[in-house]
Amino acid sequence: MPRHLGEVAESKREYWSKLIAEQEASGKAVGPFCRERGLGEATFYQWRKRLRASKTVRFAVLEAKGGTAELVAGLELVLSSGERLRIGKGVDAATLRMVLELVQG
DSSP states (O other): OOOOHHHHHHHHHHHHHHHHHHHHHHTOOHHHHHHHHTOOHHHHHHHHHHHHHHTOOOOOOOOOTTSOOBOOSOEEEEOTTSOEEEEOTTOBHHHHHHHHHHHHO
16 A cells, blocks of 8 residues: 555654654764665755754744733743753843844854
């Protein structure tokens, strides 16, 4: 039975995600790792770039109408690196904007 195109794409993503994680955990350089497994080095780099790009954090700063905005409740951002950024309640919009710009790089 033929698989849905989305399923095939997702299984490729999973396959390459596992390989990339395996290479990183091995401590081996990409070239030797790929040669040992019969993988194309260029393909490895393409998938690594694609998967990293899909994990990019993107932000949109929202402005409150008619005045200064203030965060009423606390906020926690989880970055793709696994690091957590906690922003307490009461932070003003200008400070939040500055922090988000720094995180975006």
